[in-house]
């Protein structure tokens with residue numbers, strides 16, 4: 077009798093373990109992807125752009141895709157702040173999950189009013205006010221893959237442009253822009269790594285994740301190279317990163 081009760085309990089516990097969501101941490105430590113201050117700097121820049129694109133209904137209507145792109149960047153990069161081992165240096169770290177939640181609602185918004193509401197929530201949290209958002213969130217549920225790819229695309233011109241400059245002529249502003257763009261791409265790729273829904277055959281999952289990991293590694297190296305004005309290193313990282321984009325697209329992207 078006791079035995080059956082115990083058995084029942086342990087079966088129950090196993091059942092519960094299956095039902096309770098388990099949250100996978102990022103595939104690598106955030107500190108190995110980018111310095112958290114750089115990630116936070118890119119979030120600040122994207123929120124500033126969202127303020128501009130949501131200044132009025134007209135501006136919003138003309139910039140809907142950009143709104144989705146910047147909101148996608150804020151949501152994925154805030155997730156990195158939530159999980160960072162070094163987040164103490166980010167003033168609003170306690171509210172990072174609320175920044176993320178607001179950004180997700182902007183990316184999903186169908187109307188100007190909804191987007192504005194999301195932005196108000198983002199700004200409040202970014203100002204340090206902690207809200208009710210749960211800290212845990214799946215990396216593969218932060219944004220749609222298509223939106224992440226658009227965001228990747230939106231920053232690639234700055235890296236390409238920067239990587240063609242010479243060390244003695246690239247300006248500090250260009251260095252900041254190009255390394256910031258590479259930082260954004262490195263973090264976005266953590267979400268791509270976890271979002272394997274485009275992989276039709278399960279045995280191909282390692283190939284997907286290898287391409288995403290390689291891309292992230294190259295963008296991490298590219299961002300660091302720009303900061304040192306190591307232009308050969310930046311150009312090399314960008315070239316290798318592109319090889320990873322193409323490898324993944326050739327294998328997994330549906331031909332239109």
Ligand code: HEC
Pocket residue numbers: 221222223225226228229232268274284285287288291317318320321322324325328329330
């Ligand atoms: C790990 C795989 C992978 C990597 C790495 C990758 N992509 Fe993609 N990309 C995809 C898949 C899959 C799609 C199709 C997804 C969709 O349309 O929802 C896609 C679609 C796109 C699109 C079209 C977006 C849209 O609106 O449908 C663009 C632009 C793009 N990628 C750019 C890039 C660039 C630029 C890089 C590298 C700098 C890159 N991607 C790296 C897998 C990848």
